[in-house]
Amino acid sequence: MKTREQTIRHLALQIFEVTKRNWIESQREKMKSGIDLSESEFLALDALENVASLSVGELRQHVGVLPAQMSRIIKALEQRYDEKLVLCAINPRDKRKIDVSITPKGRRVVAGYRRAKIMSSIEGLSRMDDKDLASFSAIMDKIAAAQARRVQAGSS
Secondary structure, X not given: OOOHHHHHHHHHHHHHHHHHHHHXXXXXXXXXXXXXXXXXXXXXXXXXXXXXXXXXXXXXXXXXXXXXXXXXXXXXXXXXXXXXOEEEEEOOOOOOOEEEEEOHXXXXXXXXXXXXXXXXXXXXXXXXXXXXXXXXXXXXXXXXXXXXXXXXXXXX
């Protein structure tokens, strides 16, 4: 019989493998759209979706990258695609700060990226019966609650 630690490690590996397969499938969908965001680029656009703007520092903290990495991410979102996905402007209250906002094209791209990732999961989940779906949903709720507690404990 497996120990608790062995079971946890085995489940973590299974989650990783499912996530990897999901990433491969969603990558194929993303490539069809012609926009291939990195995970960090997606997280930056996602953070900007429901706010007028964020400073570069606020965005960097949200994405969890170093300052030089954030500069590269912003540059890519401004220059790599046929239209800018973000706009940068000097903060009117503090001229030392740069504010970043999402463009309409950026909104469409982040929605498409999200849709591609979610559709791959939906395809796999749709093959499960109702009982398994209910069990899996309850387990996911517990995992989300545990992650929220960990995040909350880290920010206090």
